Amino acid sequence: MAIATIFDVAKAAGVSIKTVSLVMNGHANVSEQTRARVLKAAEELHYTPNQSARSLAGSRSFLIGLLYDNPIPSYITTVQMGAVSFCRKNGYHLMSEPIDSTMDNVDQHVTQLLTTLRPDGIILAPLATDSVALIERIEAFGTPYVRIAPGSDRERSPHVLMSDKEAAAAMTAYLIGLGHRDIGFVKGHEKHGASHLRFEGYVTAMRAAGLGVRDDLVAQGDFSFQSGFEAALSLLDTDPRPTAIFCSNDEMALGVMSVAHREGLHVPRDLSIAGFDDAPSASVVWPPLTTIHQPIFEMAEAAAEMLIARKSAPGADAPQPKSRTLDFSLVVRGSTAPPGGA
Amino acid sequence: MAIATIFDVAKAAGVSIKTVSLVMNGHANVSEQTRARVLKAAEELHYTPNQSARSLAGSRSFLIGLLYDNPIPSYITTVQMGAVSFCRKNGYHLMSEPIDSTMDNVDQHVTQLLTTLRPDGIILAPLATDSVALIERIEAFGTPYVRIAPGSDRERSPHVLMSDKEAAAAMTAYLIGLGHRDIGFVKGHEKHGASHLRFEGYVTAMRAAGLGVRDDLVAQGDFSFQSGFEAALSLLDTDPRPTAIFCSNDEMALGVMSVAHREGLHVPRDLSIAGFDDAPSASVVWPPLTTIHQPIFEMAEAAAEMLIARKSAPGADAPQPKSRTLDFSLVVRGSTAPPGGA
């Protein structure tokens, strides 16, 4: 059988197509009886509105674009799952748009996306979330957008994030609580706003415990395994050397752990190691990594919600929150223990 | 300025909209002169065809749906990058459609996707690639689809894959070449077709070298870290115990490695470990894992190509290949060495 159109449903229900449209879009001004008749007819005919026609005639495309760059697979996948989860409940679909900010045609590509598909909203995930060029392009176009975990210039746009500073402070306080005093820290990528916040959290917690921050126990990394590896070499070549090392992400923590294995240091007895992110690999290494769990799925869900809510509630001009902060959690695993393994 | 439409371009170029349409779609029957004039006008007006209008009027939506289930993040991300890469070159966009085959409304969801968005094609990635219910639904609808790495019932549909059997045989032969004789094998998930092929490859290579396959050196896993861990415990409790263990995926190999670390076995001196997939974590553990690299990106690209090629070449009714096999590669890293570390 051919695909049913709005006319088929109207005829079957004995109403005009206008009424069918109203019902399908959940408008209020339809009598319960009529609504029920239409719904029944739609059901029987397996009717689903043609998105292209809807989009062309109306003002909505029911499409949300997810722009991301330099993806850490597990991060991006989780973001997608979260975004899709909310989109689906509201009849939206998610376009996956990986971009490469190193390419000079990003601009062109985004413009093409915006004009040909007319998405109702854009979600910006790291690192695209911090691309000023991208943001300007989207703003010029007037398409609503939400940034996930923006590292800089936050006030500029609606966004959803987690408190990196508090989380880092919590982890540091946890290590101090175990009895550690000489705690090394590996910074994240300089260009990533969250890196600075995590470092601030570490400093704050150290000071709050009356401990100083030794310069030789702070190393610069860039979120890569390799940089964690190198940071560990330098941090372990100090005196007194750290009994614990806290890294700004899990990847670097794995680099530190690799050095520990090579040097024959027992983790956590000789060295406690903590990460940040709760990447899948964090629970796969041995010993499994103590880390900060980010609510990535929920952040993406919230981002989609911020985008779609304003659309689904016509009339309800309630001021949407421009910023949302979600909770992290501290996940204690086997890579941390009191110094000396006491 | 408002977004340019086909009428604006037609007026600027002094032709009818029909001609603009022909040019934009790359049809042949337009004089070079006219084509150039239209292209110039389009360029100046920043014209991009409205996808909804195109889709509604024509027969193409320029949308490809990617259906996947139970994603291993790195795998899915790579599949997406590959598919998007090809889609973009041809003006297509990719819809990310994670599905959960454990849900009973998969059917309904796919139907909704097919009827509302009318994608021009569907790419099925694991494990959706082996869902008969899904395939039947798509076939009933008549939407073209391509399966990536189907594990069963391959002849049924166009697909792209890698030779799992050959790859497993190559890895086994490599271990034998190093001097190993007692080589353990950990099977993958029983329901995954590739698992059986990988095991066959192992058996074939062992026999080809005149070595028997010891039952106590073959363990059943399910692709999880945990199952690899358990398999290692049983494999190492044999006599003589294996000097090398080959796992059907990297995740399980990491489980084996974890046991080795705990038991104080030096890898690779006391035990060589090999995986399959070349997941990101394979190069992050210590020592880094020898494994089989799957051309996932290329497989996804090929899948998109198989879908789009038939569309872009109107008239050119060349018989498209229904099956495409891409090459694997053997990646030697630090986790394998001659027995005894000689």
Added chain:
DNA sequence: CTGAAAGCGCTTACAG
């Protein structure tokens, strides 16, 4: 090689 016109399946003022 190119025009004029119908039609794709919806939404949305405009009337009632």
Added chain:
DNA sequence: CTGAAAGCGCTTACAG
């Protein structure tokens, strides 16, 4: 609360 009708921006026979 509901009809009749215009229009969204394209594609595509139908003519020439």
